[in-house]
Amino acid sequence: MAATIKDVAERAGCSIATVSRFVNGTAVLTLETRARIEAAIHALGYRPSELGRSLRRQATRTVGVIVPSLTNPVFAASVAGLQARAREAGFGVLIASTEYDPAQEMAALDTLLGQKVEGLALTVSDPLASPVLPVLDAERKPHVLMFNQADRPGRVCVTVDNVAAAFAMTNAILAEGHRRIAFLAGRFSTSDRSRLRYRGFANAMARSGLVPPSPTEVDFLIDMPDQAVAPLFEQEAAPTALFCSNDILALAAIGALQRRGMAVPADVSIVGFDGIALGRMVEPPLATVHQPAREMGETAMEILLAELREHVAERPTFLPFELRLGGTLATAPAHAAPSAPLVAQPQWRQT
Amino acid sequence: MAATIKDVAERAGCSIATVSRFVNGTAVLTLETRARIEAAIHALGYRPSELGRSLRRQATRTVGVIVPSLTNPVFAASVAGLQARAREAGFGVLIASTEYDPAQEMAALDTLLGQKVEGLALTVSDPLASPVLPVLDAERKPHVLMFNQADRPGRVCVTVDNVAAAFAMTNAILAEGHRRIAFLAGRFSTSDRSRLRYRGFANAMARSGLVPPSPTEVDFLIDMPDQAVAPLFEQEAAPTALFCSNDILALAAIGALQRRGMAVPADVSIVGFDGIALGRMVEPPLATVHQPAREMGETAMEILLAELREHVAERPTFLPFELRLGGTLATAPAHAAPSAPLVAQPQWRQT
DNA sequence: CTGAAAGCGCTTACAG
DNA sequence: CTGAAAGCGCTTACAG
Numbered sequence: 001m002a003a004t005i006k007d008v009a010e011r012a013g014c015s016i017a018t019v020s021r022f023v024n025g026t027a028v029l030t031l032e033t034r035a036r037i038e039a040a041i042h043a044l045g046y047r048p049s050e051l052g053r054s055l056r057r058q059a060t061r062t063v064g065v066i067v068p069s070l071t072n073p074v075f076a077a078s079v080a081g082l083q084a085r086a087r088e089a090g091f092g093v094l095i096a097s098t099e100y101d102p103a104q105e106m107a108a109l110d111t112l113l114g115q116k117v118e119g120l121a122l123t124v125s126d127p128l129a130s131p132v133l134p135v136l137d138a139e140r141k142p143h144v145l146m147f148n149q150a151d152r153p154g155r156v157c158v159t160v161d162n163v164a165a166a167f168a169m170t171n172a173i174l175a176e177g178h179r180r181i182a183f184l185a186g187r188f189s190t191s192d193r194s195r196l197r198y199r200g201f202a203n204a205m206a207r208s209g210l211v212p213p214s215p216t217e218v219d220f221l222i223d224m225p226d227q228a229v230a231p232l233f234e235q236e237a238a239p240t241a242l243f244c245s246n247d248i249l250a251l252a253a254i255g256a257l258q259r260r261g262m263a264v265p266a267d268v269s270i271v272g273f274d275g276i277a278l279g280r281m282v283e284p285p286l287a288t289v290h291q292p293a294r295e296m297g298e299t300a301m302e303i304l305l306a307e308l309r310e311h312v313a314e315r316p317t318f319l320p321f322e323l324r325l326g327g328t329l330a331t332a333p334a335h336a337a338p339s340a341p342l343v344a345q346p347q348w349r350q351t
Numbered sequence: 352m353a354a355t356i357k358d359v360a361e362r363a364g365c366s367i368a369t370v371s372r373f374v375n376g377t378a379v380l381t382l383e384t385r386a387r388i389e390a391a392i393h394a395l396g397y398r399p400s401e402l403g404r405s406l407r408r409q410a411t412r413t414v415g416v417i418v419p420s421l422t423n424p425v426f427a428a429s430v431a432g433l434q435a436r437a438r439e440a441g442f443g444v445l446i447a448s449t450e451y452d453p454a455q456e457m458a459a460l461d462t463l464l465g466q467k468v469e470g471l472a473l474t475v476s477d478p479l480a481s482p483v484l485p486v487l488d489a490e491r492k493p494h495v496l497m498f499n500q501a502d503r504p505g506r507v508c509v510t511v512d513n514v515a516a517a518f519a520m521t522n523a524i525l526a527e528g529h530r531r532i533a534f535l536a537g538r539f540s541t542s543d544r545s546r547l548r549y550r551g552f553a554n555a556m557a558r559s560g561l562v563p564p565s566p567t568e569v570d571f572l573i574d575m576p577d578q579a580v581a582p583l584f585e586q587e588a589a590p591t592a593l594f595c596s597n598d599i600l601a602l603a604a605i606g607a608l609q610r611r612g613m614a615v616p617a618d619v620s621i622v623g624f625d626g627i628a629l630g631r632m633v634e635p636p637l638a639t640v641h642q643p644a645r646e647m648g649e650t651a652m653e654i655l656l657a658e659l660r661e662h663v664a665e666r667p668t669f670l671p672f673e674l675r676l677g678g679t680l681a682t683a684p685a686h687a688a689p690s691a692p693l694v695a696q697p698q699w700r701q702t
Numbered sequence: 703c704t705g706a707a708a709g710c711g712c713t714t715a716c717a718g
Numbered sequence: 719c720t721g722a723a724a725g726c727g728c729t730t731a732c733a734g
Contacts, residue, residue, distance in 0.1 A: 018704060380719070403713085
């Protein structure tokens with residue numbers, strides 16, 4: 001078995017209290033005691049048990065994080081950012097992933113609360129429908145949403161303004177002369193981000209006097225959106241641009257279109273949302289709305305730390321987004337509808 | 352504060368032992384006691400503390416996992432697989448990421464051992480150089496390497512045979528008539544996988560009577576391998592194919608080449624390694640060696656569970672890989688060296 | 703500068 | 719069927 005504080009104390013010929021003080025640097029000790037304890041620790045390979053420590057201190061110095069998936073680099077990046085900040089503050093991070101299944105959210109929360117995490121950062125399917133938020137409220141557990149937008153005024157979240165971002169991007173697409181723009185969306189029921197981005201898109205379309213088309217919803221876990229994309233381009237007036245609610249979808253859509261023999265962006269422009277690294281690597285680079293995912297995790301952890309320290313709820317934080325234009329977003333083909341007067345670009349926070 | 356077992360016992364008018372038995376279903380209780388305890392638990396929102404439980408049981412039912420990065424979907428997938436199996440077995444998973452920095456491996460291990468994980472699954476930079484493996488040996492901690500190949504006979508790992516896989520893929524490239532093949536590699540010092548794959552590549556080249564070119568090493572964290580790729584294509588006899596040690600690198604290389612005005616695979620064939628989902632989405636699909644990353648995590652967890660149950664070290668497991676040909680791998684351009692007699696395809700495990 | 707002792711939230715023989 | 723009590727590995731007043 002692993003050595004305990006008792007083993008160290010025995011070997012060093014002192015009390016466990018003294019060992020504890022040495023380990024935590026919480027008292028001044030004789031040079032000699034110090035040396036004996038140090039030797040004992042080294043010889044036994046002693047490592048303090050966070051279990052005993054946490055139980056005694058009534059604080060685990062641990063936070064939990066719940067994300068829909070670790071395989072989507074956007075969430076992975078936020079977790080990485082959160083973890084980095086946590087480490088700096090001496091906090092551990094417990095991660096649970098729900099695989100985009102809302103039904104798993106409660107189980108994940110149960111596990112994390114059982115581990116006595118002091119706070120949580122989470123991205124749920126839909127804050128308005130998630131059962132975990134009320135539980136968090138009832139338990140008065142400090143928590144912060146990432147990527148999601150708040151379901152009510154008092155809720156703390158850190159995200160970008162999805163509606164405004166999609167609105168801005170849609171105007172940029174319109175500015176390239178596109179009029180027939182389709183929206184490819186991750187299922188609304190499993191992503192409020194998707195829904196909010198569609199709303200921004202629809203708002204911008206309407207403001208330009210266009211009728212926003214219904215969204216084409218696709219499941220996240222299907223590799224190929226080929227079937228979803230097909231009907232769009234079999235109709236009479238096919239879209240000249242496709243706004244996808246996230247980058248993975250957008251990259252997949254590019255492949256789907258190319259398999260149909262269409263060129264991007266010559267025939268169809270493609271726009272994504274997220275700003276994953278891979279989008280800048282492909283050629284042409286993916287036009288997208290970049291949101292600072294890693295920073296989102298960092299900010300979430302900072303908010304959590306502040307709440308734990310000061311016992312005061314922080315305020316919702318909107319991080320700036322950034323439009324990455326060009327690349328897969330080009331001017332609408334000449335044979336498309338002639339360009340009409342455009343509305344002014346809306347304002348958005350710029351880095 | 353959160354309710355404890357004592358609070359429940361008081362409210363239900365029984366001893367904490369009885370509450371414990373109810374919660375764990377470890378004894379038969381009167382219908383009445385059961386009802387009273389259930390009511391108390393519900394009213395107080397009681398959730399057993401894993402801390403107390405673990406301390407008392409002297410078992411945390413938790414494993415740790417160390418990966419180089421969560422942002423690389425290959426590692427994310429293995430973690431997801433491991434987590435799924437762990438959940439089934441009632442185990443928790445603590446995740447630490449080293450950001451491809453070998454120096455962080457020890458710190459990660461310290462943290463996890465402090466949390467008293469019962470076993471570990473890990474991917475280190477290089478098993479031959481990693482300081483964590485000897486510690487794991489000294490502590491007699493059950494552990495299993497993922498993706499890495501073992502540094503010595505007794506070490507348990509689950510991976511694909513990287514040398515054989517790269518050997519097979521290189522022969523497939525040669526079979527397309529390519530003779531000038533470059534190897535773009537993640538830094539050897541931070542990836543034994545990269546080194547082993549190069550070895551398989553070099554073996555295959557040599558066996559075909561060709562002189563294997565030196566690898567072109569690139570840092571993982573640099574987004575654009577454009578600078579690394581440039582010198583290769585500025586020389587007299589530019590390569591007609593590029594074998595990249597992983598898919599992210601391969602996708603980035605495709606972009607880099609296209610930015611240089613070259614077509615893939617018409618001018619240059621590109622081959623990756625890993626088989627990430629995105630590789631199948633892009634057009635043309637990425638030629639690559641697919642390794643079952645998620646399954647690797649699942650298998651790692653199964654091995655760990657077996658070791659924890661039976662206290663016997665399992666044997667190294669090689670999972671089957673699969674060559675995904677076509678797509679970005681095409682026949683060498685006509686003006687390239689004429690094709691020579693080819694060696695027979697080596698055997699490899701096929702799904 | 704150091705030690706004895708209480709107690710954090712649990713589980714589990716041992717009794718009855 | 720249920721309870722009293724010990725003890726898992728720690729930290730921290732309280733003494734001296």
